[in-house]
Amino acid sequence: MLALLGAPELAFVINGATFLISAATLLFIHIPPREAPETAEDEQEKGWLSETLAGFRFLFRENDGVLAALTVAFVGLTFTGGGIWTLILVLSDEAFGLGTEGSGFLNSAYGAGGILGGLAAGYLASKVRLGPAVIWSTAATSVVFLLLGISPAGVLPFVILFVVGVLDIMVDVNGTTIIQTGTPEKLLGRVFGAFEGVLILAMLAGALIVGPLIELLGARATTVVFAVAGLLIFLTCLPRLRKMESVLGVRMFVRKVPVLSGLSHAVLEDLVSRMTLEKVPDGTAVVSQGEVGDRLYIVKDGEAEVVARGEDGRETGLATLSKNDYFGEIALLRDVPRTATVRARGPVELYALDREDFQKLLGRSEKLKSAMTGTSDARYVETQNSLLLRR
């Protein structure tokens, strides 16, 4: 239909109209309010430059470097992406005998791959783990792109670019989802700004360097150089990328624990660095009534039952704890022996925090101290009442 209309100016009018449509749809969208910064440390994060750099800090200095590794691995791919259009154009003309016109069809193969890649990524999102998915798709993208440099003319370049299109979108979707889920909401804008800014720089660098490289080495060799560079960058990042799930998993977990959810990013980061993971078999007592308490526990996965033993030696069930619940705080806050026994009901995974670190954590957040003390008091009274009622 557009073929009948003509002129680039029409494209500008159409694009202008699409922005108006976008703005109109946004008018009707309700965006939930974001979580509010509430701690003194968040408030301290003032100053334009400091606030701006928070996105870079989160990407490159926190999370044990796993998001830095992800960003750098993406830089390797985006650097190639900056040169890919020029490479396709020249490869089409010089290596594949398709003329410059053929580059349009090769680009279409890449785009068609992207359509399938979007479907596949969405379909696989709930079926595979994001960490391995992003590792494999990143590695495969570089390897398949390398094949383009040595591919004979014919159908194969189309197939290769189709597959690159599929993989590229899968990398993009998985990476974006990892950053979205691994970043506190109040930092998302800055983290994405930093992430995309770095990638655009890599793309510009790729776009600038591809021309001289083609002049120097030819299109095929340049394709191989770009692919190998991406692969080497990926391999450098691989050790950190393999730690991604465990490093980000614990951070995502603590943000969802209700009593911890209001803590500042800095306090949570400190907490995470001090927590240890414990795996407890079915039926094992994690804490036993009467013993000295030295740790706070948060249930990561599984269930645990809380029981208290009366003077007659019989046990009374007090509660069942599940994911995100915590226990062990009474002994630490009141400096008394354990008031109840907590026993694993099936295999249980717990995060543990020792007494000293727990006290430090409370010292950094009045809100947390107040919430923990409130829960501790209520639980202590409930335990005592239950035992009294049994008498």
Next chain:
Amino acid sequence: MGTEANVSVLGRMLGPYGVLRGNRNLQLLFGGQVVSSFGDWLYVLALGILAYEITGSATVVAVLTFARLLPYAVLLPFSGILADRGNRKVLMISADLGRGACMLGLLFAGSEETLWIAYPLVFLATVFSSLFKPAMSSVLPALVGDEERLGEANGIWAQMDSVSFVLGPALGACSPCSGRRSWRS
């Protein structure tokens, strides 16, 4: 039997679209963005063709492309703070209106004497896009709600963008080509 199997495979592949079901906010966001993304690809292609038709210079096209991309690299790291601190909805709507105005301004860049207008307008359009992008990325998790389904939503969005990438330039190529044909004749 075969048809049932096909429907089943198709159904499974389209399964992620279920994330849109009952989520009016997400439907509106994606609906608006797929239209806007289509226009974006059309614009990118048309801009290069316009500059090349007027000047016959690949350097001018390259400089325009550079002007189009540079603000992203410079501004994206800083614009994220507005998405984190400001009203994301107002930010996105303002950016859309700004970009729309830039597109209309480009209508006056259609000759050799007025082509210079394109440089600041293209630059400005990307400035507005730099405001929009982090806001869009940061708003998506809040609109999806269920973190488990975020990957599906990102997949759908990437797919829509790919469709725009294929259709935008395809239709864009038709549009200026026919214009050139009629101009030549």
